[in-house]
Amino acid sequence: MTDQDLKQTPLNAAHRELGGRMVDFEGWDMPVQYPAGTIAEHLRTREHCGLFDVSHMGEIHVVGPDAIPFVNHLTTNDVTNLVDGQAHYSALTYESGTVVDDLLVYRFGPERLFLVVNAGTQDKDWEWIYSHKGDYDVDLSKASDDYCQIAIQGPKAESILQTLTDTDLSSIKYYHFAEGEVDGVPSLISRTGYTGEDGFEVYADPGKARQLWDTMLTAGGYGSDTGILPCGLAARNTLRLESAMSLYGHELSDKITPLEANLGWICKLKTEFIGCEALRDLKANGLERKLVGFEMIDRGIARDGFDIYSGGGKVGVVTSASPAPFLKKNIGLGFVPPELAETGNEIEIDVRGRMLKAQIVPTPFYKRER
Amino acid sequence: MANIPEELIYSKDHEWVQVEGEIATIGITDYAQESLGDVVFVELPNEGDNFNAHDAFGSVESVKAVSEIFTPVGGEVVGTNEDLNDTPEVVNDDPYGDAWMVKVKMNNPGELDGLLSAEEYEEYLKSEED
Numbered sequence: 460m461t462d463q464d465l466k467q468t469p470l471n472a473a474h475r476e477l478g479g480r481m482v483d484f485e486g487w488d489m490p491v492q493y494p495a496g497t498i499a500e501h502l503r504t505r506e507h508c509g510l511f512d513v514s515h516m517g518e519i520h521v522v523g524p525d526a527i528p529f530v531n532h533l534t535t536n537d538v539t540n541l542v543d544g545q546a547h548y549s550a551l552t553y554e555s556g557t558v559v560d561d562l563l564v565y566r567f568g569p570e571r572l573f574l575v576v577n578a579g580t581q582d583k584d585w586e587w588i589y590s591h592k593g594d595y596d597v598d599l600s601k602a603s604d605d606y607c608q609i610a611i612q613g614p615k616a617e618s619i620l621q622t623l624t625d626t627d628l629s630s631i632k633y634y635h636f637a638e639g640e641v642d643g644v645p646s647l648i649s650r651t652g653y654t655g656e657d658g659f660e661v662y663a664d665p666g667k668a669r670q671l672w673d674t675m676l677t678a679g680g681y682g683s684d685t686g687i688l689p690c691g692l693a694a695r696n697t698l699r700l701e702s703a704m705s706l707y708g709h710e711l712s713d714k715i716t717p718l719e720a721n722l723g724w725i726c727k728l729k730t731e732f733i734g735c736e737a738l739r740d741l742k743a744n745g746l747e748r749k750l751v752g753f754e755m756i757d758r759g760i761a762r763d764g765f766d767i768y769s770g771g772g773k774v775g776v777v778t779s780a781s782p783a784p785f786l787k788k789n790i791g792l793g794f795v796p797p798e799l800a801e802t803g804n805e806i807e808i809d810v811r812g813r814m815l816k817a818q819i820v821p822t823p824f825y826k827r828e829r
Numbered sequence: 830m831a832n833i834p835e836e837l838i839y840s841k842d843h844e845w846v847q848v849e850g851e852i853a854t855i856g857i858t859d860y861a862q863e864s865l866g867d868v869v870f871v872e873l874p875n876e877g878d879n880f881n882a883h884d885a886f887g888s889v890e891s892v893k894a895v896s897e898i899f900t901p902v903g904g905e906v907v908g909t910n911e912d913l914n915d916t917p918e919v920v921n922d923d924p925y926g927d928a929w930m931v932k933v934k935m936n937n938p939g940e941l942d943g944l945l946s947a948e949e950y951e952e953y954l955k956s957e958e959d
Contacts, residue, residue, distance in 0.1 A: 497892045498867045693866070693893045758914075760870055760890050782869045782892050789870075811888075811895075 468514035469607050469668035477689055484692055485579030487515045492691035500694035501784040504654055505827075508613035508679050509690040509698075513653075513660065514668060517581025518606050519574040519588065523597035526572045530564060533591060535717055535734070537727040541566040546634050546651060549725050551576075551587060552734030556716040556741060560584045561707055563651065565636060573602075573647075577707050591733070607668035611675055611687075612658030612698075614827075619679045619687060620659055624648065628659070642674045653695060655702025655825055701783050703752055703792060703822035709763060709778040710750055710792055716741060719794065720750045721822070748775060748794040752822035753806060755789035757815035761808045767793050768807040768814060774799060777808065783824060790824050791817070831860035831954060834925055838941065839950035840901040845925060846944060853902050853941070856929045857889060857920065860954055865891040868920040871913040873930055878906045882940045886931060889920060900933060902940045908932035 465488035474481065479490030490512070492500065503509055521530055531538045536549035545566055551559035560580045565573040576584045585601055592599060611620055621628050626639030626648055636649035647662040663671055679687025690698075696706070705711050710720045716734075717726050718741055728739050755761060761780035766773050780791025795806065802821055807814040837845045843861035847854045862868060870890040880886050885897040886906070909931050913919060920928040935941075945953060 491893065492866060496867045498869075501892075697892060758870075759872075760895070762895065782890075784892065 466515070468512055469665040470512045470514060470609075470672050473669055473672050474512065474689075479689070479691060482692070484515070485577075487578055489515060490689075490691040491693050493689050495688050497691065497693040497697065498784045500688050500690040501697050503688040504613045504656060504690060504694065504698055505785045505825075506614070507685050508611065508615040508619055508658075508687040509654070509694065510672070510675055510679065510687050511610040511612065511690050511695055512608075512668075512672070513610050513695075514607040514665065515578035516603075516608055517576040517578060517584065518602040518662070519576065519585065520600045520602050521572040521574060521597055522570060522600075523595075524570055525595040525597050526570050527566075529592070529595040529597045530572050530574070531730065532595075532732055533588060534562070534564060535722075535726040535732055535738070536564070537730050538564060538566070538572065543568055544635055544637065546636060546649060547725075548634075550711070550717050550722065551584060552717070552732070552738070553713065554734055554737060556718070556734040556737030557713050558707070558711040558715060558717060559587050559713065561705060561711055565647075565649070575608075580707060604665070606662045607665040607671070608660055608662050609668070609671055609675065610652055610654075610658060610660045611679075612652045612654040612656045613687075614657060615679070615687075616656070616658035619675065620648075620661075622678050623674060631659075633657075641671060644671055646671075653704060654698040655704070655823065656698075656827055696779075697781055697784055700779050700781055700790065700792070701785055701823070701825035703824060706779060715794075718742060719746055719748055746797055749797045749800045750778070750792055751795055751800045751819050752824055753791050753793065753808075753817040754820045754824075755791075755808070755815060755817045756805070757817075759808075759810045759813065759815040760789045761791040761793075761810060761815075761817065766809040767795055768809060769795070769799055769805075774806070780808075786824055788824075790820075792822070795819075831858065831863060832925070833859070833947045833951050833954075835947045837925065838944040838946060839953075840899065840944055841953060842899045842901070844898060844901055846901055846941070847929075848938075848941065851935050851938065852907065853904070853933045853935050854929050855898075855900060855931050855933060857896075857898060857924055858950075859924050861889075861896070862921050862924045862928075865889060865894060865896055867892050868917045871917045871920060871930070873909045873913065874906050876906050876909060880904065880906070880933070882937075889917075898930065900931070901944055902933060902935050903937060904933040904935040906931050907934045
């Protein structure tokens with residue numbers, strides 16, 4: 460079996476014991492869903508709480524006097540805006556302004572940053588980052604093997620996690636983090652996520668992953684109708700899509716700039732970084748395509764890679780699309796020329812040879828009540 | 830283990846067939862619905878449409894995937910299960926009962942000979958897993 464070649468997270472056995480259906484995701488043996496099913500997992504996260512193994516994500520330490528200038532040189536967002544204990548979303552860009560990867564940058568201190576990158580791109584990211592070290596006074600280290608990462612997400616995430624830690628979670632603001640203990644395990648507790656819900660991502664020693672996973676399931680009342688549910692990659696994807704969050708390889712890639720993907724807010728174009736000139740030019744000259752959200756009007760489901768038509772011609776492509784379990788609509792994201800990107804505009808999607816009507820709608824499709 | 834009723838016959842594409850006279854009723858198997866996950870959309874042909882054996886006559890979609898459905902026997906569609914438009918989840922709940930998909934008036938009942946008995950289908954599933 461080729462399973463032998465796949466990488467495993469420290470929770471692989473837990474997923475199998477829970478009945479997870481395992482698939483090859485970017486070279487990792489990961490659960491796509493558990494027996495409850497994707498829709499139940501998705502809804503439980505929106506209404507109560509979901510638990511996700513995201514230990515496959517990559518981590519890199521950047522330590523030294525030049526940590527901030529170095530990461531600022533590589534990424535689109537402005538690291539000087541971060542304070543200790545804060546994180547932000549950003550992108551690594553090529554000179555062309557297209558994207559090496561999207562990432563989170565955590566600031567532990569003025570000389571210590573922590574980067575969290577995508578699973579499938581972590582080797583490429585490391586090479587890219589390392590190759591730009593030059594004369595910057597920084598130590599770089601790969602830390603992916605030093606961390607498990609468990610995301611606890613949903614309106615009940617705070618109250619469940621609070622039962623396991625002395626750290627006052629209510630004092631951790633969105634996109635901030637604290638170092639504390641969860642069930643006695645030293646952890647980085649970050650108020651971040653990829654679901655559009657409130658919640659936390661907990662980073663800890665991979666040797667303690669199983670303890671943390673099991674204790675969070677127990678604390679969350681796994682097994683009851685309103686208790687926590689372990690969630691697979693399929694629910695992770697539908698949750699992020701309803702929230703219109705980008706997925707590398709879909710809305711972002713080495714052929715797509717953040718500006719086209721509605722991520723101008725993470726591109727601080729008054730600062731200097733690799734790709735800033737290309738992005739300034741693009742902004743000055745106008746985009747040729749823009750990422751939009753759409754909702755199917757006709758009965759049918761768009762899927763990733765389907766072509767978008769308007770006025771009888773092909774005008775773009777669907778980057779991510781799926782049924783939206785909470786919204787109960789068939790939605791998607793895709794690129795169209797800016798002149799077609801108006802809310803309310805009708806487009807057509809080629810669904811296996813049938814032209815089905817869809818309408819451009821504002822994103823995010825789903826926004827939680829605060 | 831997937832549920833495989835004795836009284837039906839099966840295709841290697843994971844459709845089941847129930848034969849009454851010259852009418853074949855067709856749906857997808859328990860194994861097929863389990864593999865797909867939550868079914869959210871079923872697309873069926875129109876009554877009066879004609880298909881050859883092994884043609885795709887519709888599709889079943891889950892949150893994650895699309896699966897075409899093939900007719901194991903050729904003929905004219907004489908009935909479709911319209912209820913599946915509004916309640917596609919029945920395919921998960923009752924694949925052999927309320928989630929029947931189409932009734933085909935067979936052109937050549939001899940085409941049924943290539944299909945599998947319940948026992949043979951079970952063997953086939955086991956061999957697929959290995």
